[in-house]
Amino acid sequence: MKRLNTSPISGAQELLPSAQAVFDNLKEEISGVFHLHGFQNVETPIIDRNEILFAKAGGDTEKQIYRVVKTTESVEDSTESLRFDHTVPLARYIVEHESNLAFPFRVAQIGINFRGERAQKGRFREFYQCDIDVIGRETLPLSYDAQVIATLYEALKKFELPAIRIRINNRKLLSEIINGLGLSDKADAIYGIIDHAEKVPAEKTVAALRELGVPEESVVKITTLINTHGSIEDVAKLDIVDIESEGFKELESVMSELKAMGVKDAEVDMMIVRGLDYYTGTVFETIVPGYESLGSICSGGRYENLCSNYTDQKFPGVGGSIGLTRLFCIFSENGLLKEGSEAAPVDVAIIPMDRAMMEASYKLAESIRSEGKSVDVISTDKKLGDKMKHAARVAKFGIVVGEDEVISGHFEIKNFATGESAPLEI
Amino acid sequence: MKRLNTSPISGAQELLPSAQAVFDNLKEEISGVFHLHGFQNVETPIIDRNEILFAKAGGDTEKQIYRVVKTTESVEDSTESLRFDHTVPLARYIVEHESNLAFPFRVAQIGINFRGERAQKGRFREFYQCDIDVIGRETLPLSYDAQVIATLYEALKKFELPAIRIRINNRKLLSEIINGLGLSDKADAIYGIIDHAEKVPAEKTVAALRELGVPEESVVKITTLINTHGSIEDVAKLDIVDIESEGFKELESVMSELKAMGVKDAEVDMMIVRGLDYYTGTVFETIVPGYESLGSICSGGRYENLCSNYTDQKFPGVGGSIGLTRLFCIFSENGLLKEGSEAAPVDVAIIPMDRAMMEASYKLAESIRSEGKSVDVISTDKKLGDKMKHAARVAKFGIVVGEDEVISGHFEIKNFATGESAPLEI
Structure with missing residues (x-):
């Protein structure tokens, strides 16, 4: 018989169950932070219509979209x-x-997305993203910018990283500066150069600006700008x-509100x-x-017109x-994640001596579960010693029922970590 | 400008956010029950390889599989x-x-599946299913059958339905009975007739058995069997x-263990x-x-050889x-779901008088969140009355900060449900 390859x-x-438990726990903690900050969960279908998905996509994104096609269909049939x-x-x-939503609408989305990378x-082709957005109708006060950043900051703290640094800029300010230098006709190209500056040596950025025809005086000012980060002052x-x-x-206002909200690790960074x-x-x-080198672990910003493909309303x-x-994935590989004592994911294993x-084992399990502890009743017909070994592998504590x-x-x-036993109090 | 259709x-x-909250809550409660009973969460990728998915599928299932195809690929290229x-x-x-898992392995899977129905x-094409399984290596004691049913029973209770009835049978027993009647050569066809018996009038079942060539005496015995349900006695x-x-x-053993575990709504039913x-x-x-008429809301059973496509191990x-x-979906439509007070999903709205x-509003929000309550800071520049209206729509309580x-x-x-105000104690 042909044996199939079983790799995903x-x-x-x-993930193995123990790592999955760490992952699930992080996902729940992030969701909890979003909820505490008033964001309501929304789940759209994973499958959407091509006219929606291809309307805004373009270039590389379009090439990365996975179409879904029934076995009996051709790609052309699929919509x-x-x-x-x-x-x-x-x-x-x-x-x-829209008519059933209250604006400003604080929305959280935690779910799986797909890209044909x-x-x-x-690089993942199937991955979880955790998004929050505040959507206004017609207008949306600036205060929400800081609130979104502060909420994401709280969520990132759940990873217990050694440190994080949020780098903040404003596209209007960048545009004002470029215009002030009389370079508005080259604005998009200059944004592109700034966007890339971190990934290339400084000389390359200077060369790119010169090649674009930026006057020498402005080249100096832009490179100074790019390297400016710290406080708003x-x-x-x-x-x-x-x-x-x-x-x-x-x-200035966003930075001041972040300070008021106790977000300590935010700084202005003109390279963003x-x-x-x-x-x-x-x-x-x-x-x-x-x-x-890991790149940005959390990004976002303000957009003025989310739904322009569907409506004239702003x-x-x-x-x-x-x-x-x-x-x-990258935090695990770099040893940045607390592993926890998740190796034994069940609280208590009950080991019946025999059938x-x-x-009696089921009754005891029920009373322990009623206190919110998870229980595995080891029901194999093996020897007691083998049952104990299995119990120690799946649970933190064990109780023999004879x-x-x-x-x-x-x-x-019995506490399997210490080997000590104590009378059970329930 | 062309306006796109925005329906999913x-x-x-x-779902709207309020219904999504009810759904999420149910999903979490089910997950909680699985966890309490020692089941460990596992999440496999939504996308899998064709050789895996098409190996066991066949007939209708195969036709319902959605293939994923990149925009730059043909269906034939896609694997x-x-x-x-x-x-x-x-x-x-x-x-x-296998080498990293502890058997018997109690596994829970809560996730989205897809069928091209x-x-x-x-009928859903994209839907959540909540599965539990206990997998043994080589052997798996019968006790786990009752444990799986008892766990699912606890989970179903979270829906707070007026009543549920679990109908239990055993395929070996059915097979023994058919063999005892000397009808083993017609066994599959008879299973098919029993499986359909509930959906057709009794005469049709009798006619189908006669047409199959089942002797009249056995027809009577099988129809009596089909209508037998209640206790093992x-x-x-x-x-x-x-x-x-x-x-x-x-x-008999499964029924007796279910009784020991306090599963009151289980009965033997020979039609299953x-x-x-x-x-x-x-x-x-x-x-x-x-x-x-809703059909079965939770089903399953025992299988002897899960992985036969991949390994000789049992x-x-x-x-x-x-x-x-x-x-x-169907419980909502039939008014069977507790709606809860989820219309206002946030606990507290803070309404600053002005910018x-x-x-001060952020500080107050922080201290309320530290007690585990969710807070929305209403940051619009509207009049106080408009801000209060928005607050009453999104939150259960409101606090004006002037x-x-x-x-x-x-x-x-202020309690928006009663209209009453009280001093805030924090």
């Missing part, structure tokens, strides 16, 4: 695909359910920054652009100091995303 | 599809990770049942077959009395599944 697909996560992010289905959801280390000192401008005032389109105001990325929003699967003890124990009503509970 | 795909669930249940990927998982009411009374047979003893293959011992279905198992999305009150409150340190908390 490449680019997806498949549906797998979502590649939470934002596109959310825009559809907002317009579809080339399989390579750290550091930015205010730059002669190309107008502290009365809208962009600067927005950034977040791609070429989409975002219109606040933008942010997050790094783990010492592990900068829905401005601000949001951000944690790439949970990717973070879990005659099953009923005739003497049942008659006396006295049970011993 | 057919055959999938898309992957969406899983249609939890069992096939679990079998792959068991063999792949024709879209019709109550009711089955023992039938003259075609050998109470010394393996099948009868297994069924669960399809033609796959199951080899215990089989069960669950109905809601008064709503029989992995017997017993498991069952709750079709969460389907149940949630100068933001910092200069007087901040100076005095005394805040009033």
